[in-house]
Amino acid sequence: MEMNASPNSRNAQQNIADFNRTLFFSALDALDGTKVLVWEQLLMTPFNMVAGATTLKQHKVVAMYDLNECGIVSSIEHTRVVYVISSTFTAIMKLIAHLNSIRTLRFTDDRSHHVLIVPEATLALRERLQQNREVASMIVSVESLPIRVYPLYEDLFTLLMDNTPAKLLLNNDWTELYKCASALRQLELLALSLPNIRCKGKWSAQIAEMMKKMRNDVNETSAIRGKWNITDIVIIDRWIDPLTPMLTQHTYAGLIDEIITFGPSGNLTANFFPKKDGSEGDIPTTRSLRDEIFLQLRDLHIRNVGKCIVQTVGEVRDEKKILKEYPSMESMAERKVFVRRVVEAEEKEFNTRIHTAIAEHLMGAVRDDRQMSKFLEVEMNIIRGVYGERVIPFVEELMYDAFQPSRVLRLIALQSLTYGGLKPTTYGTYLRLFVQTYGAYETALWIKLQLMGLIYEKQPRIKCNYAPFEFQLSTKRLGCFAESDGNDEKAVSSAYSGYIPILIRHIELGVSNEWKDWATVSSPDQLCLDSNSTTLIFVLSLWNAGIKWVNDRDTVQWGLKGEVFDALLLENL
Structure with a gap:
C-alpha cells in the first residue's frame, strides 16, 4: 500500500529544483549588496518549492514582502529592492501602482529598483512599463527569470x-x-x-x-x-x-479537489484542520499537502483511505513506543538521531490527524450529501448510456433549484460529449431553463463552452478550433470500460467506477x-x-x-x- 518514492523520483525532483535554484540565485547574485524581495502573491507559494527563507539569506536577502500589502519598505538595511512578478499585465499594473505610491510620497529614495519577470519579460510587458515615464525612471533593470517548471x-x-x-x-x-x-x-x-x-x-x-x-x-x-x-x-x-475532466474522481485527491478545492500549487484551505495543541480547528487555515502520507493516500479510492490511515496510525504508535524504550545515549551522534526520530514521529502523527480530518470531511460529503452522491451516480449513468440523448430529470431539478451553474454545465457538457452533441430538442430545453434560471451573465459561460466544443447540438452551426470528439467510437475501439470494485489500487478504472x-x-x-x-x-x-x-x-x-x-x-x-x-x-x- 505504501508508495515510497524511488531514488529515481527523488533525483527527478532534485534535478528540477537544483536547476530552478541556479537560475534564481544567479539572478540575485548579479545584484551586489543586500536586497529586499517584494513578491507578487501568486508566486510566493510556487517559489517555496525553489528556495526557502534560510537559503535566501545566504544570498544577501534581508527581508521579503507581499506586493499587495507592503507599503514603503525601509531602506535602512538594504540598497536594492527586487520585485518578482509573473509575466502578466495584471502584475505589471500592480507594480506600477506600487511604484507610483512611493513616488507620490516625495521622499528621497536612494535605492535601486529591479524587476524579475517570471518566466519571460516580453516586449509587450517592457513597453507597458516604459509608457509610465516616472515609474520607468525609477527602475534600473527589467530581466527575465526563466523558471518554467515546478x-x-x-x-x-x-x-x-x-x-x-x-x-x-x-x-x-x-x-x-x-x-x-x-x-x-x-x-x-x-x-x-x-x-x-x-x-x-x-x-x-x-x-x-x-x-x-x-x-x-x-x-x-x-x-x-x-x-x-x-x-x-x-x-x-x-x-x-x-x-x-467532467467526471468526478473517486480518489482521495480527486474528491479533495472536487469538494474542498486545491490551490494551483497543491495548497488546501479549510477550517477543520486540527491544531498542533490537539484542539479542533475553527478558522480557515492553508496547508501544503506534499507530505509523505498524502503521497500514500493521493491515488487511493476513497473507500480504501481509512484502512491506510489506520495502518499509518499503527506505525506512529509503534515508533513512539520504541522511542519511549530507547536505550541510554552516550554520544552526541546518538542524541541527534534520537531527536530527529522524535521530531519525525510527531510530524507524522500531526499529518495523520490532518488527513483523518480531511477524510472524515470527504466521506461525510459523499455519504450524507444527497446531491453529491447523486452526482456520482448520474455521471456514470451518462457515459454508460442510461439516459440516452433525452433531457435528464436531475439536471432539470438542479436548474429549478438554481444550483451552482458550473456544476450544471459539467453534466450538460458530459452528455453532449458522450453522444457527439445534443438533439435540438434537448439542447433547446437545457438552454431555455439555463437562461431563465441564471440570466445573461452566466449564459456567457455557456457560450464559451459552446465555442470550445464542450456543449453543442448535433450538426453544430458553430465551427470549433478542435475536431469533434467521438466518445462512443473511441471507448469501443480502446476498451475503456472494465469492471472495478475500487479495491484494486493499481487499476486506473477504480478512480472512475470502471x-x-x-x-x-x-x-x-x-x-x-x-x-x-x-x-x-x-x-x-x-x-x-x-x-x-x-x-x-x-x-x-x-x-x-x-x-x-x-x-x-x-x-x-x-x-x-x-x-x-x-x-x-x-x-x-
Whole structure:
C-alpha cells in the first residue's frame, strides 16, 4: 500500500529544483549588496518549492514582502529592492501602482529598483512599463527569470499555466504552445542526451515541431547536460479526451479537489484542520499537502483511505513506543538521531490527524450529501448510456433549484460529449431553463463552452478550433470500460467506477506498440535504455499544464491515475 518514492523520483525532483535554484540565485547574485524581495502573491507559494527563507539569506536577502500589502519598505538595511512578478499585465499594473505610491510620497529614495519577470519579460510587458515615464525612471533593470517548471510532487511537475484551453480555443493565443515548448526544452537540457519526442494531437505536434527547431537553432544550443536519463518525452493533447475532466474522481485527491478545492500549487484551505495543541480547528487555515502520507493516500479510492490511515496510525504508535524504550545515549551522534526520530514521529502523527480530518470531511460529503452522491451516480449513468440523448430529470431539478451553474454545465457538457452533441430538442430545453434560471451573465459561460466544443447540438452551426470528439467510437475501439470494485489500487478504472480514460488508453497503446501511431521526432543521440530510464508524459491544455514522469513502462497506467490538476474548473473561464 505504501508508495515510497524511488531514488529515481527523488533525483527527478532534485534535478528540477537544483536547476530552478541556479537560475534564481544567479539572478540575485548579479545584484551586489543586500536586497529586499517584494513578491507578487501568486508566486510566493510556487517559489517555496525553489528556495526557502534560510537559503535566501545566504544570498544577501534581508527581508521579503507581499506586493499587495507592503507599503514603503525601509531602506535602512538594504540598497536594492527586487520585485518578482509573473509575466502578466495584471502584475505589471500592480507594480506600477506600487511604484507610483512611493513616488507620490516625495521622499528621497536612494535605492535601486529591479524587476524579475517570471518566466519571460516580453516586449509587450517592457513597453507597458516604459509608457509610465516616472515609474520607468525609477527602475534600473527589467530581466527575465526563466523558471518554467515546478516540482509539485516527486512524480508530478506543473507549469502553472492557468486557463490554457481558454487561451487556445477562445483567444487563439498560440504563444501558449511556445511556452510549453520552452519548458520542455529546459527539461531536455537536463538530460544525458536528447530524448525522443512522441506526440498525439495537433497542439502537441506543433510543440514537437517547435522543439525540433530549437534543437537545430544554433542560438538555442546549450552546453547544459545533466545526469537525468530521459529517453522519451510524450506529449498529448488534453482535448483528445475532453470528457474525463467532467467526471468526478473517486480518489482521495480527486474528491479533495472536487469538494474542498486545491490551490494551483497543491495548497488546501479549510477550517477543520486540527491544531498542533490537539484542539479542533475553527478558522480557515492553508496547508501544503506534499507530505509523505498524502503521497500514500493521493491515488487511493476513497473507500480504501481509512484502512491506510489506520495502518499509518499503527506505525506512529509503534515508533513512539520504541522511542519511549530507547536505550541510554552516550554520544552526541546518538542524541541527534534520537531527536530527529522524535521530531519525525510527531510530524507524522500531526499529518495523520490532518488527513483523518480531511477524510472524515470527504466521506461525510459523499455519504450524507444527497446531491453529491447523486452526482456520482448520474455521471456514470451518462457515459454508460442510461439516459440516452433525452433531457435528464436531475439536471432539470438542479436548474429549478438554481444550483451552482458550473456544476450544471459539467453534466450538460458530459452528455453532449458522450453522444457527439445534443438533439435540438434537448439542447433547446437545457438552454431555455439555463437562461431563465441564471440570466445573461452566466449564459456567457455557456457560450464559451459552446465555442470550445464542450456543449453543442448535433450538426453544430458553430465551427470549433478542435475536431469533434467521438466518445462512443473511441471507448469501443480502446476498451475503456472494465469492471472495478475500487479495491484494486493499481487499476486506473477504480478512480472512475470502471471507466478507463481515453487519454490513458492512448498512452498504454503507444507503450505496447512502441508508439506506432504517434508522430515521433527521433533522438539524434544514442539513448541509454536501462532501469533508470525515464519517460516524461506532458498533458497539454490542462487548467494547469502538467507533467507526469514514469521510469517503469509497465506502470504508465497507474502512474497517470489520480491527476490532481485534472479537474475542470469552469469558473476560471
